[in-house]
Amino acid sequence: MKAIRRFTVRPVLPEPLQPLSDLARNLRWSWHTETRELFEAVDPAGWRAADGDPVRLLGAVSAARLAELAGDRPFLDRLTAAADDLDTYLRGERWYQARDGQGAELPAAVGYFSPEFGVTAALPQYSGGLGILAGDHLKAASDLGVPLIGVGLLYRHGYFRQSLSRDGWQQEQYPVLDPNELPLTLVREEDGTPAQVVLALPGRRALRACIWQAHVGRVPLLMLDSDVEENGPGERDVTDRLYGGGSEHRLLQEMLLGIGGVRAVRTYCRLTGQPAPEVFHTNEGHAGFLGLERIRELAGTGLGFDAALEVVRAGTVFTTHTPVPAGIDRFDRELIARHFGDDGELPGVDAERILGLGLETYPGGRPNLFNMAVMGLRLAQRANGVSALHGAVSREMFAGLWPGFDPEEVPITSVTNGVHAPTWVAPEVARLGAAGTSGAAGSASAGSGSGSSRWDAGSEIPDGDLWDVRHVLREQLVTEVRKRLHASWRLRGAQAAELGWIDGVLDPDVLTIGFARRVPSYKRLTLMLSDRDRLRALLLHPERPVQIVVAGKAHPADDGGKRLVQELVRFADDPRVRHRIVFLPDYGMAMAQKLYPGCDVWLNNPLRPLEACGTSGMKAALNGCLNLSVLDGWWDEWFEPDFGWAIPTADASTSDEHRRDELEANALYELIEDRVAPRFYDRGAGGLPDRWIAMVRRTLGTLGPKLLADRMVREYVERLYAPAAHAHRLLDTGTATELAAWKDRTRALWPRVSVDHAEAVAATAVGSTAELGSTLSLRVRIGLGELDPDDVEVQAVAGRVGSDDAIVDARSFPLKPADGPDIEGRWMYEGPLALDRTGPYGYTVRVLPAHPLLATSADLGLVALPTEATGEGAGVLMR
Known part of the structure; x- marks a missing residue:
């Protein structure tokens, strides 16, 4: 019953x-x-x-x-x-308080909004890398003393639990979560009643949510829950499950996260007396509506929409995590229009202005769709990708928002993700380092709050001790795999009497490769199956066998991903190889904390460059696991042969996806056959794999410090949060109004800005050539219309040129007005251009808007360039 x-x-x-x-x-x-x-x-x-x-x-x-x-x-x-x-x-005082005491201009508090948070398996509010990253961000912020306030939703069913049918098809179950059984506290008003936030919905309905708080060390995490008695059935289900439901359901979730989240933060700060955030960090576009709520708040103080937008932009950081347009939430404009305006949420804020922030009104865009990432970028003065390569991909992907600028000038930077070492480093690895003179491999740098130990302690660990720990971790993984595999087969309908073979699954002395992640097609779960005979030969090699542990969930609506899971499972069910390759269902944090340390090699083979970062390989590396990966995400940035192996890619050599997969699979097999397995099994005079251990040591001591979430959060503080706080403080009511008016005027008058003539003279030029080290003297005639020289910056942009005259490796040089306007109202600008590189070289000239409060010269997306008839041409050949 x-x-x-x-x-x-x-x-x-x-x-x-x-x-x-x-x-x-x-x-x-x-x-x-x-x-x-x-x-x-x-x-x-x-x-x-x-x-x-x-x-x-x-x-x-x-x-x-x-x-x-x-x-x-x-x-x-x-x-x-x-x-x-x-x-x-x-x-206690932490790194942030020490920096503040040294005079750094740091924000009093930061609001960090994310649709999911992976803090612990005991609070299952995550689906994959985005949530785990958010959880690690909070933990590192806590260790460093950063005054962060996390904001998310409390999903009563969390993300799904995965099991398999007898024939290997993914099954989903959504367990009911009782917040009272979770490590949460209900936020209450001073009179003891539950605090609530309320959103207005079309048809005079209301969406109410209570606020649960999790304590993540020093960081409060506020989670909004719509399952309250005052709501109707539809509204109660808004926070039912993570990434579930149709388009309107997702929209309501994101409105509650963004708009309701800001209101929850205001309530929390009022009740606790904590400082209100000066900076708001939007972790992906799902929370982008927070900017609209902040505009509404400012409009209530009498500030106009444009001025309020400037204030909001100054204090907002937007992080994009997806390298593919399909990964971005989009909504029909009619759906957005119905939920905002006088009959919905944010009354008093013009619904057309709201729509204008998210519509894809750029070449190649779909103007009938409201794009959450586009809104996030338009509402944030600072934006970043999550690895250097992903930053470059993002600049290409969103270049349409900044027409006239080359992708490398699009104002999206990058902060490469990191992982929280105390969460992901096995205790055995930490204790191993603690035997050194200074501390534990796996601990962050001194003073961070993660420990007082050094990462370079690995250099002092004897080879035998290091190898013994790796063997212990492999043994623990074997035990964990057998336990989980037995439970999985029982759920698939097998009887205990037919599962004796599981006692022989995996071997703690065999080279162990791990592969675990979500299962969209671009991550290529089944690339390893491209040549099944060759894979079997690797698994069953008589002298250098390999064993593989695989895990991952396909989205419930992704039948293609489910077919990939089934294909892998059916291969792993083969009695010939099932002791060497396993698929473990229900991949999550608890499994991951055993899986990463127990593997010798971490495999990652996405389609380059579609992996934004790939933090699972980071967690494995912190435990001495070597990476075997396509040069994508963080591995493209920090790969060295001492840390593992790079899988060659065929992305530029063929457009046939089957041929591409075949080429890359063959490269993967060759690496394992010829380099990975031989090095693992090659024993030195002492019976140890000396060259392998040297790679493990280098991974722990040299790569490890780069992978830490402490490093990541410090970068966010110093490169994004502190500048955002400074910019926000500069924009009082008068300044914000003045800046908004200047932008409006500049946009209106910009069509009359022109580059009318450009000429260059080189003292040592002969024809179209010039000497290396010489200087060109540039003279450019500029039309400014009704703008003043103080409103613009005139630049020469120079660099090497290709056969199409496109400038590469461009550098910009400022030009200054020589005197007043001529009789036609044109201005002459002059300046030197140093010729510091040989070969085909060219320059062009451009005019950009300029204002002291602009974060970058690309802020307005306006640029004036020469026409075909301007000047004498751009090419100068150097020798």
């Missing part, structure tokens, strides 16, 4: 054990080994049954056991030490 109602009975802890509740409710335990070990000591069997979730553990432990622990002096001493350590962590 099923219960007609569910509720939670909370345990009553004896007074001496009260600190356990605080420790369980702060998710710092998810990355703090000593606290986890303390909870395990409460009830080891219960800890395993609770899957390492202290809230569930405390809800199930017996009263007798609690009474016993209340009188256990050694346990109480450990409890006191853990509680004191947490208190010190929460209250």
